[in-house]
């Protein structure tokens with residue numbers, strides 16, 4: 001018996017429930033952590049929350065690095081026009097620099113995940129105070145509190161002068 005195509009295209013109602021509030025830190029979005037009353041800073045649940053954020057960030061970066069490699073392999077065309085060639089080389093240099101930056105970030109994320117495992121996460125490396133959930137959600141690899149970070153940046157600017 002011939003199989004007749006009776007399957008209708010599934011008309012799915014695409015009513016996407018938009019999450020009430022989600023934080024976007026550039027690469028991935030997630031639900032901000034809401035600590036329970038009297039919950040200890042960097043409780044097990046909080047550490048798990050940040051580990052999940054870091055994991056998804058890492059996944060995004062790895063996918064991006066992968067994609068860049070493929071794009072570069074695809075774009076190995078040799079342009080006849082020297083102007084095109086020049087811009088292609090600039091693009092490549094830019095891609096390589098981006099990839100390098102992403103690789104470093106992946107390394108930093110891995111180091112941060114190790115710190116979470118070692119229960120050494122969320123406190124400023126310099127002064128030891130709590131970095132804070134909100135700041136960590138925006139910058140999960142932060143190792144300094146906002147004050148120490150600001151001071152460090154000021155100092156770096158002065159050195160650069």
Ligand SMILES: [Zn+2]
Nearest residue numbers: 124127145148
């Ligand atoms: Zn500090």
